Amino acid sequence: MQAEPQQGEYGANPWLIAILVSVATFMEVLDTTIANVALRYISGGLAVSSDEASWVVTTYLVANSIVLCASGWIAQMFGRKNFFLVCIALFTVASLLCGFAWNLQSLLVFRIMQGLAGGGMTPVAQSILAAAFPPAKRGQGFALYGIAVVVAPVVGPTLGGWLSDNFSWHWCFLINVPVGIVTLALIYLIIPQSKTQREARAKLWAKGFNFDIVGFLLVATFLGALEVVLDRGQVDDWFGSSFIVGFAVLSVLALIAFVPWELSREQPLIDIRMLAQRQFGTCFVIMLATGALLIATTQILPQLLQERYGYTATLAGLVISPGGLVTMVMMVIVGRLGGVQPRWLIALGATIAAGAMVDLLRLSPDADYWYFAMSRIYLGIGLPLIFIPITTASYDGIPPDKTDQASAMINLARNFGGSIGVSVSQTVLAQREQFHNSRLVEHIGAWNPVLHDTLAGIQSYLRSQNATGDTAGAAMALIGRIVENQAALLAYIDVFVALAAIAALMIPLALSLRTVDRSAKPAIGH
Template sequence: MAASGDSAALAARAAYPANRWLIAAVVGMAAFMEVLDISIANVSLSHIAGSLSASQEEATWVLTSYLVSNAIVLPISGWFSQVLGRKRFFLISIVLFSVASLACGLAPSLGWLIVARIFQGVGGGGLQPVSQAILADSFPPKERGMAFAIYGVAVVFAPAIGPTLGGWITDHASWHWIFLLNVPVGVMLFVVAGMLVRDTAAYEAARRAKMAGFRIDYVGFALLAAGLGCLQIMLDKGQQNDWFDSSFILTMAVIAVSCLSALVLWELFHPHPIMDIRLFRHFNFAVANLLMFMLGFVLLGSTLLIPQFVQSVLGYTSTLAGLVISPGGIAIVLMMPLVGFLSNRIEARWMVAFGLGVVSLSMFHIAGFTGDVSFSQLVVARIYQTLGIAFLFIPLTGIAYIGVPADKTDQISAFINLARNIGGSVGISLVTTWLARRAQFHQNVLVGEITPYDHQYNALVQSLTEHFAQMGAGIEAARQQAVATIGRLVSEQAQIMAYLDDFWLLGVIFAALIPLTLLVGSSRQSDASVRPEH
């Protein structure tokens, strides 16, 4: 009996690729390259605008165009994998992403760059979910945690290092190279992935069987493209256009809500849906998507807030602001293998609850900072936060597969990656809007407390007036300078309080999610549900 069990285990292990760890490195690099391009161009917008004779507002379409096309392709990457074959679609995505990156780097005008970024987003939209699906089917359940750790390093470290790397490349070379560097990497990945990645005979046979009598869901695709496209534009441009006071943003919101609502109803009853909405009937899958949405929310939201805080409030340079963020990314790289190791020994739900708790406490910790916080305190706080994030990605990915049929691997990875990306967009929009609103609120409160009858205010005006008078200003000019100085101090204090409110809000949101993890099923159920067909 023991011998027969051992041979069965060996046979099962042999069914997986012998070079699977090399495959993990290749698909991890592909995901890293794609996620990096979401954030790497952020710090180079002013250089791009100046070089291409465009305004700063026009240059933001370089970011928006990529996010829109990327968001549209992400959820239907599973459908493309079924239609074209997973390996073929993966290689096509690498080629399209690399060629579009070359076009971006050589762009002679802003219009050219925006069109190239659209195609780059289309190519990139297939890289993340297909990479994850390849990992899920290339590794036995006991090794899957470590495999997802490699992928997790890519998708979590990339947005953390992106602004720093983009700033360094722009300062020491030019903005063109943030795109051109993708080309040799893409060529290398295409060659190596072409040799290593395989669609098994069983997978190909199952795919062809599903294609029998298959018809393209044109209506679903149109609703998806319009809905997600308008949603992404609304999120990206909302604060800039004063949200729903703008007829443009209001129109985008109406189209997004109408199309996405219609999409859900249409896909539920379509025999060959472009997105399998019915997967959300699996409770664990639905919870994993919600929590992954929130992971993107806080990761990208805080990655935006912290550099802005240290630059606008503390006067840090762009390079120094990047150095505040980067150690957190390194901490994630170091922690992911440990989390992958623990994922086979500790229930995923407990790891997620722990990660949520750590991130929540780290946000409350940052919310207690003042204007004289030191560089080392900021770095430690960021590392503190990312340690919690490291305990979220791998377990959440595993939870998504619990109880879901094994032939839905492509769809699962597509949805989970879409949730993280849309969560990041919503997080950036919300924290930016909340920051502006809270800064205005605090400024109104502080100004309301300053009156001619306030003895402290009068004493400060008198002291500053004497100071400026000693510097050579006339009495009236000195008094105006004193009042202006107090106004700047009030504005700076209101800005600090607004940032701290944002961090506090993120802490509250993550703390509120902890009880949800108690409802998730045991991760031990996932072993049987995600086995690839061999």
């Protein structure tokens, strides 16, 4: 009984296993955001519009979300290690192909391959960690894994911006190749095959091939169509577009068919009854909100800095870096807070995250680097207080044969929550910018004496600089640009209000979680 507290199921050094699977996970999660700041380079390099280039992000997330649903079954039938190795190999090859893509169509195909491989990699890595560590050390193991999952989306824009500014957008994908090769070799050599898992797989195969193909097709249709609606809705005028209406109807019909189908299966693809359990269902919703905060802020802040403050892609990414460093430190600290109940840590983390968003409501045209960097630091303190405890709480009460599926569903929540967060942010930004612009323009009229004084002052300045031509027209154009910029900043403030509301929603949800019995041995899926 003394061996178990030291090594866990695999009989190997759990920390070495944790490092290897965390590196692989870091590489995969990095690709959810590394291309965000490189989209304008991709658009120019492949001669496509910015809207078309955005599919580079969307296709990855769609494929990633879909395969998550089947990853638990595949890991059980073929073995965690085997499936993990195949995912890393496919991800590495797809990254190489993305780097050499010759047009947008080929890049999208290779990004789908990347997403399929990455979607299987993340939940299996978490299951490997749960099996590698004994119960007493599992929180620390998840802390190391959490660094990869939370820091990677933060590092993505910085690294992607630097590579795009100094080399080319192709290196946003090619950088995965050497890391993937080394990680693949080390995992193959170091992580042993589990005897317990081999025996469990033999029993499963004896029952026959029981993959729920209908359920998989239905959930793939539901998630894929919904992802298209969320990503393209604002661009295509939401339900004013027959394209969006068609995909929305397809998504709803797939969901309506999926629920009764899964409830009638003896071995469903997704046990949706788990979502009806208060503990796991609440954790699922909290992880949706956490993903929305993490991915949306990582996407919206560099966009704000590049569009309205003139930052380069590299500098916009560097604004996020201090928060990433704080997150790494906090992951280690939170991993050692094993005696504190998850609900209190999650509530505290959500409060800090909401405060970080509220701090951004002070946004002004003269905001400097550290104003934005500090908001990321605050968020870097709050998110780890959510991420590790929610992982612990979600496993509470889950039977051993459902652990892999629980892992997949929690990761699906994080990933899909990120898509929802980005969609909400972009929709609020576009609609509120139009609103604020129309309200500000109402104050620009011949009746306004302030406008006359301002125009006169600008024209006087232009003449003093020896400007020629229509100085009145130039002055009016300058005022128009000022109004446009002010409307945009007010719209970004509204985005931060929406994200603060999402963070605040997590607080009562966290407090509703039950007390986790830490003396019980956590379930480990086989």
